[in-house]
């Protein structure tokens with residue numbers, strides 16, 4: 001048996017916002033065996049002692065929408081054409097490490113990373129967060145993941161264990177979802193509207209029919225999985241919700257009806273507020289095509305208003321960033337954006353811990369109760385007083401995953 005005891009100044013419970021002083025978290029064989037004030041907690045003899053004096057401990061953070069395969073440095077079509085599929089996969093190696101070192105010990109990959117990435121992390125071949133993944137993102141012909149360009153070239157990345165992204169019709173959708181599940185997907189990702197980083201569509205238009213969406217949701221549910229929808233247009237969001245998806249990604253043009261549909265206790269919004277900002281930053285650096293820049297510019301302010309509408313309506317909001325658009329490790333900025341738009345710090349933290357864990361359906365993450373995974377981070381101060389402490393990777397001084405110290409500053 002391996003045991004680790006992490007001694008910190010305080011332990012913050014994101015469920016309640018309560019803080020225990022002079023805390024210890026004991027992890028045995030990867031799982032928390034005890035956590036709280038040191039008095040009354042027996043530390044097993046022989047446990048590795050981790051000195052985190054001066055730090056507040058809290059559960060590892062969760063990002064519900066990343067793309068580990070994308071570099072996050074903008075879209076350069078020349079570079080894209082010169083990138084072999086194997087290099088796309090290897091790009092997940094630094095991405096996963098930076099994610100973990102920023103304090104994100106669990107992520108949901110929203111498309112692009114094949115299941116071998118999850119296996120490589122699970123088997124200790126590369127460091128990274130616990131990962132659930134969608135493998136790919138399905139869209140209709142001319143939709144968000146159709147990589148045909150005006151010249152006729154299809155520049156989609158071809159990997160042997162990532163099924164084709166473009167699908168049309170109910171029966172083909174059923175078959176494709178089964179193929180994606182066969183390829184090891186934990187989630188099914190659909191694109192029910194156009195998007196920003198796609199050449200042929202508009203984020204204001206719905207894509208896929210309700211029947212296609214419903215068929216995908218049925219097939220996913222039959223094998224115990226749920227569906228996430230890239231959904232920006234109002235009609236695309238509505239179709240996704242009526243069709244049965246669990247999470248709305250981006251949700252740029254949410255109206256009151258969309259919010260109402262999301263209040264049934266089974267849905268969550270993953271807003272990724274930081275993503276369009278990164279598109280504009282890359283554009284400034286000359287690393288973004290003009291068509292994508294124009295679409296991002298037209299979305300930014302409406303995106304903020306939709307977030308506020310959802311917040312006021314009481315919609316469940318789970319933390320997600322679309323990192324891979326922006327650089328890996330930078331996801332914490334989303335906390336600051338959510339806070340600026342009116343979310344209080346405790347809810348911001350919950351969105352990336354308790355709420356995120358429930359949203360992606362990963363047991364034993366987001367809290368540090370006995371039996372949970374021993375995933376925790378340490379910051380110098382109280383993040384509920386200063387969200388910058390979890391927003392900037394350099395401020396995350398300690399990262400422990402499964403009882404193993406992966407970063408200590």
Ligand SMILES: [Zn+2]
Nearest residue numbers: 065067110322
């Ligand atoms: Zn995405």
